[in-house]
Amino acid sequence: MNITEALQQLLNEGGDHNCFMLQLNKDFYLQIAGTKGSPLLILEAVSNKFLPKNKQLTKKQQDHLIRLGWELSESNYTMQRLIQTSADVVGTVEVIQLTAAEVYDTKVIDQHMIELSLDT
Numbered sequence: 001m002n003i004t005e006a007l008q009q010l011l012n013e014g015g016d017h018n019c020f021m022l023q024l025n026k027d028f029y030l031q032i033a034g035t036k037g038s039p040l041l042i043l044e045a046v047s048n049k050f051l052p053k054n055k056q057l058t059k060k061q062q063d064h065l066i067r068l069g070w071e072l073s074e075s076n077y078t079m080q081r082l083i084q085t086s087a088d089v090v091g092t093v094e095v096i097q098l099t100a101a102e103v104y105d106t107k108v109i110d111q112h113m114i115e116l117s118l119d120t
Contacts, residue, residue, distance in 0.1 A: 001111050003093050010034035010041065011083055014118030021115045022096065024106040027055045030096060031076075036119075039084050041092065045070055045077040045099055061103050068099055 001009075003022070010018045011034055019033040028051075031044040045065060048056045057065075062072075070077035081092045100106040 001114055001116065003096055003109065003114065004089060006114050006116050007032065007034075007041070007083070007089055007092060009116060009118060010036075011039070012036060015120060017119040019117050021117075022100070022109065023113050023115065024100055024104050024109075027051055028104040028106065030099060032096070039082050039088075041081045041083055043070075043079040043081060043092075043096070044075075045079075045103070047072060047076045049075055057103070064103050065099070068095060068103070070099070 006020045010020065010032065014036050016035050017033070018035060019031060022030040022032070024030070027046070029046050033042045033044075034040065048062075051057065065077050066072075070079050079095070081088065081095070083089055083092065097109065100109055
């Protein structure tokens with residue numbers, strides 16, 4: 001499964017509390033949540049609150065998250081995306097890939113990094 005397929009499943013299958021975790025490495029992750037039939041996706045990117053001291057994001061990484069459209073919440077960085085067209089899916093996948101590559105230094109995302117959980 002790739003990111004596009006996981007997004008499509010969040011939107012079209014399962015129930016009210018669908019999500020997938022993109023585990024980039026031992027410490028860094030992105031989480032995407034959605035509800036079947038709703039065009040709204042909630043994206044989260046790990047912040048320093050959940051990272052060990054030796055893996056804390058630098059000021060440059062934090063600023064880059066903001067430039068990519070992420071907002072720092074009380075816990076993690078968050079972003080909302082409306083998925084109404086195939087272009088919206090492509091744009092969301094691009095944000096996820098850019099965040100992984102440019103902020104968390106994970107250039108390749110493979111299917112074993114994606115853990116999908118669909119509400120039943």
